[in-house]
Amino acid sequence: MLGLMQQHELNISRIIEFAAQCHGDGEIVSRRVEGDIHRTTYREVAARARKIANALDAMQVEQGQRVATLAWNGYRHMELYFGISSSGRVLHTLNPRLHPEQLAWIINHAEDTVLCFDTSFLPLIQAVHSRCPTVKHWIAMCDGAALPKESGIPGLIAYEDWIAGQPDTYDWPVVDENSAASLCYTSGTTGNPKGVLYSHRSTMLHSYAVVMPDAMCLSARDSVLPVVPMFHVNAWGLPYAAAMTGCKLVFPGPAMDGKSVYELIENEKVTLAAGVPTVWQMMLAHVQANGLRFSTMNRTVIGGSACPPAMIQAFQNDYKVEVLHAWGMTELSPLGSVCTLKNKHLAESPEAQLKRRQSQGRPIFGIELRIKGHEGQVLPWDGQQSGELQARGHWVVGEYFKGEGGEILDEGWFPTGDVAMIDGDGFMLITDRSKDVIKSGGEWISSIEVENIAMAHPAVAMAACIGMRHPKWDERPVVVVALKPNATLTRDELLAFYQGKTAKWQIPDDVLFVPAIPLGATGKMLKTKLRDQFKDYQLPSLSA
Ligand code: AMP
Numbered sequence: 001m002l003g004l005m006q007q008h009e010l011n012i013s014r015i016i017e018f019a020a021q022c023h024g025d026g027e028i029v030s031r032r033v034e035g036d037i038h039r040t041t042y043r044e045v046a047a048r049a050r051k052i053a054n055a056l057d058a059m060q061v062e063q064g065q066r067v068a069t070l071a072w073n074g075y076r077h078m079e080l081y082f083g084i085s086s087s088g089r090v091l092h093t094l095n096p097r098l099h100p101e102q103l104a105w106i107i108n109h110a111e112d113t114v115l116c117f118d119t120s121f122l123p124l125i126q127a128v129h130s131r132c133p134t135v136k137h138w139i140a141m142c143d144g145a146a147l148p149k150e151s152g153i154p155g156l157i158a159y160e161d162w163i164a165g166q167p168d169t170y171d172w173p174v175v176d177e178n179s180a181a182s183l184c185y186t187s188g189t190t191g192n193p194k195g196v197l198y199s200h201r202s203t204m205l206h207s208y209a210v211v212m213p214d215a216m217c218l219s220a221r222d223s224v225l226p227v228v229p230m231f232h233v234n235a236w237g238l239p240y241a242a243a244m245t246g247c248k249l250v251f252p253g254p255a256m257d258g259k260s261v262y263e264l265i266e267n268e269k270v271t272l273a274a275g276v277p278t279v280w281q282m283m284l285a286h287v288q289a290n291g292l293r294f295s296t297m298n299r300t301v302i303g304g305s306a307c308p309p310a311m312i313q314a315f316q317n318d319y320k321v322e323v324l325h326a327w328g329m330t331e332l333s334p335l336g337s338v339c340t341l342k343n344k345h346l347a348e349s350p351e352a353q354l355k356r357r358q359s360q361g362r363p364i365f366g367i368e369l370r371i372k373g374h375e376g377q378v379l380p381w382d383g384q385q386s387g388e389l390q391a392r393g394h395w396v397v398g399e400y401f402k403g404e405g406g407e408i409l410d411e412g413w414f415p416t417g418d419v420a421m422i423d424g425d426g427f428m429l430i431t432d433r434s435k436d437v438i439k440s441g442g443e444w445i446s447s448i449e450v451e452n453i454a455m456a457h458p459a460v461a462m463a464a465c466i467g468m469r470h471p472k473w474d475e476r477p478v479v480v481v482a483l484k485p486n487a488t489l490t491r492d493e494l495l496a497f498y499q500g501k502t503a504k505w506q507i508p509d510d511v512l513f514v515p516a517i518p519l520g521a522t523g524k525m526l527k528t529k530l531r532d533q534f535k536d537y538q539l540p541s542l543s544a
Contacts, residue, residue: 009174009175009176009177009200010177010200010201010204010205011086011172011174011175011177011200011204012082012085012086012181012200012203012204012240013082013085013086013087013172014204015082015204015207015240015243015244016042016045016046016049016082016086016243017046017172018243018244019042019045019046019243019244019246020042020043020045020046020047022246023042023220023243023245023246024041024042024043025041025042025043026041026042026220026246026247026248026249027039027040027041027248027249028040028041028042028045028075028078028248028249028251029248029249029250029251029268030073030074030075030250030251030253031074031251031252031253031254031255031260031264032074032253033072033074033118033119033120033141033142033253033254034142034146038074038075040075042243042246045075045078045079045082046082047168048079048083048163048168049079049080049081049082049083049086050083050166050167050168050169050170051083051163051166051167051168052079052080052083052084052087052163052166053083053086053087053170053172054163054166054167054170055162055163055166056083056084056087056089056114057087058166059113059114059136059137061089061113061114062089063088063089063173063175063179064088064089064090064179064180065089065090065111065113066089066090066092066110066111066112066113066183067080067084067089067090067091067092067112067113067114067115067116068092068093068094068107068110068112068114068115068116068135069091069092069093069094069115069116069117069230069231070094070096070103070115070116070117070118070121070124070125070231071116071117071118071121071141071230071231072118072120072229072230072231072251072252072253072254073226073227073229073230073235073251073252073253074118074141074251074253075251076116076141076159077141077230077251078230078239078249078251080116081182081230081234081239081240082243084182085181085182085200085203086172087170087172087173088173088175088179090180090181090182090183090197091181091182091183092110092112092182092183092184093182093183093184093230093231093232093234094106094107094115094231095185095229095231095232095521095522096121096124096231097520097521097522098521100124100127100128102193103124103128104128104131104132105192105193106185106193106195107128107132107134107135108131108132108133108134109185109192109195109401109402110183110185110195110401111134112132112134112135113134113135113136113137114135114136114137114138114139115132115135115137115138115139116139116140116141116159117138117139117140117141118141118254119140119141119142119146119148120254122140122148122151122153125138125151125153126151126152126153129152129153129154137155137157138153138154138155138156138157139156139157139158139159139162140156140157140158140159141159142158142159142160143158143159143160143161144158144160144161146158147161175200176200177199177200177201177204178199178200178201179199179200180197180198180199181198181199181200181202181203182197182198182203182234183195183196183197183198183401184196184198184232184233184234184330184333185330186330186331187330187520187521187522187524192404194400194401194404194405195400195401195402195404196330196331196333196397196400196401197401198234198333198395201394202333202394202395203234203237203240203333203395204240205366205394205395206237206240206333206335206366206394206395207237207240207241207244208244208366209335209364209365209366209367209395210236210237210238210240210241210335211241211244211245212364212365214338214340214362214364215335215338215340215364216238216241216272216274216301216324216338217272217299218241218242218244218245218247218272219245219247220245220246220247221247221271222245222247222248222271222272223247223248223250223268223269223270223271223272223296224238224242224247224248224249224250224270224271224272224273224274225250225251225252225261225264225265225268225270225272225273225274226238226239226249226251226273226274226275227252227256227261227273227274227275227279228274228275228276228279228303228304232330232521232522233328233329233330233333233334234333234334235274236274236301236303236326236328236334236335237333237334237335238274248268248269250264250265250268250270252264256279256282257282257286258282258283258284258285258286258287259286261273261279261282261283262283262286262287262292265294265296265297266294266295266296269295269296270296270297271296271297271298271299272297272298272299272300272301273297273300273301274300274301274302274303275300275301275302275304276302276303276304276305276522276523276524277302277304277305277306277307277308277311278462278519278523279523280300280302280311280315281311281461281462284311284314284315285484287319288314288318293319294319294320294321297319297321298320298321298322299321299322299323299324300315300321300322300323300324301324301326301338302323302324302325302326303325303326303327303328303360304328304522304523304524305523305524305525306358306360306430306448306451306452307323307325307358308451308452308455308456309354309357309358309452309456310452310455310456311323311455312325312354312357312358313354316357323339323357324338324339324340324361325338325339325357325358325359325360325361326338326339326360326361327360327361327418327428327430329416329418331396331397331414331416332367332391332393332395332396332397332414333395333396335364335367335395336360336363336364336367336369336391337360337361337362337363337364337367337369337428338361338362338364339356339357339359339360339361339362339427340361340362341353341356341357342425356427358429358452359427359428359429360420360428360429360430361427361428362425362426362427362428363391363426363428366393366394366395367391367392367393367394367395367396368391368392368393369389369390369391369420369422369428370389370390370413371385371386371387371388371389371390371420371421371422372387372388372390372410372415373385373387374387381422381423381424381426382421382423382424383421383422383423383424383427383429384421385421386419386420386421386431386444387419387420387421388415388416388417388418388419388434389415389416389418389419389420389428389430390410390413390414390415390416391413391414391416392409392412392413392414396414397414417433417434417435418430418432418433418434419431419432419433419434419437419444430448431444431446431448431449432444432446432447432448436466436467436527437467438450438465438466438467438475438476438477439467439474439475440467440470440473440474440475440476440477440505440506441472441473441474441505442474443505445467445477445505445506446506447464447465447466447467447477447527448465449502449506450463450465450477450479450502450506450508451463451464451465451479453497453498453501453502454479454481454494454497454498457489457494457497458484458487459483459484459487459488459489460481460482460483460484460487460489460494461482461483461484461485461487462481462482462516462517462525463479463480463481463482463517464479464480464517464525464527464530465477465478465479465480465508466478466480466527466530466531466534468509468534468537468539470539470541470542471542476508476509476539476541477506477508477509478508478509478510478511478512478534478537478539479494479508479510479511479512480511480512480513480514480517480530480534481494481511481512481513481514482513482514482515482516482517483513491510491511491513494511495507495508495511509539509540509541510539510540512534512537514530514533517530518530
């Protein structure tokens with residue numbers, strides 16, 4: 001027997017129309033490329049999203065065609081998010097940190113028809129435009145007066161001129177909720193990047209999950225700062241989740257340095273900020289150096305790579321800001337788990353709580369996780385055994401865009417490439433990427449654990465642990481370290497710091513100092529580059 005309830009397609013247009021109706025005066029504040037602070041509302045963003053839909057109609061962009069953005073976090077990007085997807089086209093967010101070659105490859109693979117870009121990315125567009133034949137329209141996200149002159153981009157138009165004459169009403173189409181809504185490519189550290197094509201349905205269900213109390217706990221009373229970029233995995237779904245709740249949204253634009261982010265947090269009374277550890281490291285350094293406090297921020301979501309325990313402690317103990325350590329990936333659009341404690345954990349010692357908060361937390365409802373051992377057996381959730389993490393759920397990839405990579409699922413589960421253990425309460429601890437695990441004497445060493453200890457040393461800014469070939473042990477860990485400005489630290493001092501903090505055989509064999517750890521396009525440490533850089537390195541025990 002079927003239920004007798006109404007059936008409505010889960011369409012993204014509903015989110016922005018809801019925000020316009022119920023939170024019409026809800027604020028959206030952006031630091032712009034132009035350098036100033038711009039203020040608008042959900043009502044205005046919805047009206048301009050409808051103008052975009054009309055402008056795309058005028059360009060005869062068809063349903064399902066890809067419309068690309070190359071932009072910082074800001075209100076125009078938000079308008080494009082909703083105008084493109086709600087009208088049945090596919091929003092394709094491009095990552096400006098990619099190499100021009102890779103960017104051109106992705107644009108061609110996606111067959112983008114229109115490309116909207118922030119003027120700060122003009123040099124990048126100039127480098128790729130002649131190699132992107134599918135793009136028929138290039139739009140600079142500025143007003144007519146700021147339109148770059150003699151850009152060399154054929155037919156370049158200003159965003160404000162593009163939408164100016166368009167009506168701000170639009171009859172949003174009802175699209176099948178399984179239709180594509182947005183497209184994001186994986187970072188592509190191995191091989192070509194692959195496209196993950198999110199649907200209206202997956203985006204909507206993901207947004208519901210993001211706002212849940214044990215996830216990001218968003219409400220109309222919040223002021224939310226997504227430092228995590230809208231150009232990668234939809235800023236962790238925050239533009240949609242925020243519009244669903246009507247919370248104030250604060251966009252940092254291109255200014256991601258500690259001072260600018262801190263000022264925005266204080267001036268706009270931000271209660272929740274979300275970003276990767278490297279961003280918070282810059283901000284904490286600024287706050288610590290200047291003796292500052294947070295007057296409104298009470299929680300911060302940290303993910304994208306493992307949050308060092310020293311950062312959790314600094315936020316929680318020194319600044320009374322709760323850290324919500326989250327795990328996700330492009331293939332999960334991206335949120336998979338968030339670390340929030342249960343009642344019974346609040347009675348635990350501060351040390352036990354800190355240990356728990358280092359984990360990537362519990363899966364959010366809608367995502368199922370399992371771990372698989374070497375022999376392909378499904379492992380129990382005992383907090384001891386680790387194996388490859390697999391996920392399935394409403395917002396997990398089924399296959400890549402254009403079938404790249406072929407069949408990717410294992411009995412319906414997506415193999416994440418992460419190595420993790422899960423305890424009986426569902427708390428998941430990522431110990432490594434499977435390709436980064438160090439195998440020493442038949443045992444596995446977690447590179448994240450080795451890095452976390454180094455990063456707890458006050459002189460260390462960033463640490464990356466990589467495995468070096470060893471004839472007897474297979475591999476031995478070495479830690480590559482970048483020091484904080486003006487800090488001094490010797491190899492022996494750091495190795496001594498490890499004593500008593502981990503098993504003896506897990507202590508790295510050597511410390512290699514570098515001016516900076518190379519980061520990839522999504523802010524993660526590029527261990528491939530480090531391995532390359534140190535390919536001729538000899539472990540001290542071997543060169544002796
Ligand atoms: P991306 O698809 O670029 O978002 O990268 C996803 C990958 O980032 C995951 O598979 C993990 O390896 C890593 N990652 C994301 N969040 C965390 C976290 N909180 N701790 C450790 N690794 C993480």
